[in-house]
Each structure stands twice: as C-alpha cells, then as structure tokens.
Amino acid sequence: xxxxxxxxxHEVTEMGQxxxxxxxxxxxxxxxxxxxxTMMRGLELLIYFNNNVPIxxxxxxEDRFSAKMPNASFSTLxxxxxxxxxxxxxxxxxxxxxxxxxxxxxxxxxxxxx
Amino acid sequence: xxxxxxxxxxVTLSEEAFLTINCTYTATGYPSLFWYVQxxxxxxxxxxxxxKADDKGSNKGFExxxxxxxxxxxxxxxxxxxxxxxxxxxxxxxxxxDKLIFGTGTRLQVFP
Numbered sequence: 001x002x003x004x005x006x007x008x009x010h011e012v013t014e015m016g017q018x019x020x021x022x023x024x025x026x027x028x029x030x031x032x033x034x035x036x037x038t039m040m041r042g043l044e045l046l047i048y049f050n051n052n053v054p055i056x057x058x059x060x061x062e063d064r065f066s067a068k069m070p071n072a073s074f075s076t077l078x079x080x081x082x083x084x085x086x087x088x089x090x091x092x093x094x095x096x097x098x099x100x101x102x103x104x105x106x107x108x109x110x111x112x113x114x
Numbered sequence: 115x116x117x118x119x120x121x122x123x124x125v126t127l128s129e130e131a132f133l134t135i136n137c138t139y140t141a142t143g144y145p146s147l148f149w150y151v152q153x154x155x156x157x158x159x160x161x162x163x164x165x166k167a168d169d170k171g172s173n174k175g176f177e178x179x180x181x182x183x184x185x186x187x188x189x190x191x192x193x194x195x196x197x198x199x200x201x202x203x204x205x206x207x208x209x210x211x212d213k214l215i216f217g218t219g220t221r222l223q224v225f226p
Contacts, residue, residue, distance in 0.1 A: 004157075031212060033214060035216070041218070042216065042217065042218030042219050043158075043203060043216040043217075043218070043219060045213070045214065045215060045216070048212075048213065048214070050212070055211065055213075056211070056213060091157055091158070093157075093158075093214070095212075095214070097212070102148075102160040102163070103158075103160075103214050105157030105158045105159065106157050107155075107156060107157045108157055
C-alpha cells in the first residue's frame with residue numbers, strides 16, 4: 001500500500017477563495033483523522049470519521065470549515081471562504097479499529113492564504 | 115476532556131547526551147499512549163507505544179514507560195545522535211472513542 005495520500009502538497013490561494021484538501025486513507029482502515037498544525041497551536045484534531053461517519057467535529061474551528069467522507073477511500077476538507085489565519089499544514093491520518101493501534105499520517109498539505 | 119501536556123522546546127543537546135522529554139496526560143479512562151516523531155517536511159510516524167499501565171515501549175534506543183500513578187509517559191534515550199533531531203509528539207488514544215489526541219510537540223536539536 002502506498003500509505004495515506006494527500007493532495008495537493010502545497011496550496012497558495014487568495015483570501016476569500018474556496019480551498020479543498022483531499023485525502024486517500026490506507027485501504028482497510030476504518031478511522032480517518034484530519035489535523036491542523038501551526039507553530040502557535042501545535043497539532044489540533046479537527047474532525048475524525050469511523051466507517052465514513054463523522055464522529056467528532058468539535059475541533060473544526062468555525063462554519064467555514066467542512067469535511068466529508070463519501071466513501072471508504074476518499075475524504076475532503078473544505079474551507080470556504082479562506083482567510084490568512086487558516087494558513088497551516090493540514091494532515092490526514094488513518095488507522096484500523098481499536099485505540100491501541102498506530103495511526104498512519106500523510107505528508108500533509110501546506111496551505112498559504114494570502 | 116482528554117489532553118496531553120509535554121515540555122516546551124526546543125531541547126538542544128550535544129551528540130551522545132541523555133535525553134528526557136516529559137509528557138503527562140489527562141484522561142477519563144485508561145488510554146493507550148504513543149510517541150510520534152516528525153522529521154522536517156514529513157508527516158508524523160509512530161516511534162513507540164504502550165497500551166496499559168507499567169508497559170514500556172521502546173524503539174531505536176528510545177524508551178517510555180506508562181505510569182498510571184503519575185499519569186506520565188516520559189520519553190528517554192541514553193545517547194542521542196544528530197539524526198534524532200526532529201519534533202517529538204506525545205499522544206493518547208481514548209479507548210472508548212478511539213479519538214487520537216496529541217501534545218504540542220517538542221523540537222529536539224542535536225549538535226555534533
């Protein structure tokens with residue numbers, strides 16, 4: 001398996017534009033996590049899914065953020081409209097059931113909103 | 115709710131020095147505990163884990179022991195190398211929800 005695949009690796013966009021980040025989890029994994037990493041706040045859990053169903057979205061900063069998982073092999077994180085303070089590295093991770101198992105991370109999407 | 119607190123960095127050491135990075139946690143149940151490492155420009159990867167009290171996780175010379183009485187999971191290595199320079203994250207996984215929560219990360223810099 002190629003691991004967790006995120007796209008794009010880098011995104012530069014203007015304030016007010018819509019941004020969509022994509023993630024393909026490892027086949028057979030039934031948990032998918034979205035994280036945001038910044039210098040100030042470290043690694044924040046935004047939302048996670050189990051079997052394609054959102055379980056906890058309490059980390060989503062505001063209504064401008066939304067995430068979907070239409071099937072077991074694909075998830076999106078959308079920001080609309082984007083703002084400069086959304087600039088960060090966004091990571092997707094997946095794991096199999098049971099909390100004592102390893103989560104595998106993608107390489108992240110570096111988002112810059114200007 | 116569940117949380118993880120780890121020491122702020124950067125931690126700066128000379129090669130072959132002893133390393134400790136402190137981590138404490140707050141959880142309602144008995145979580146699994148992890149240390150992840152992030153090298154520049156990459157995602158996080160698992161370094162070691164422990165799933166119950168008094169378990170010791172170890173990998174690549176790093177160790178951490180799950181201490182329920184002090185709610186701690188400190189990372190140690192007896193002799194660091196320049197190649198260990200990275201950011202280290204302590205994390206817990208809630209057994210009831212499988213929610214994976216990370217500390218803020220500690221940057222380690224090792225100089226020759």
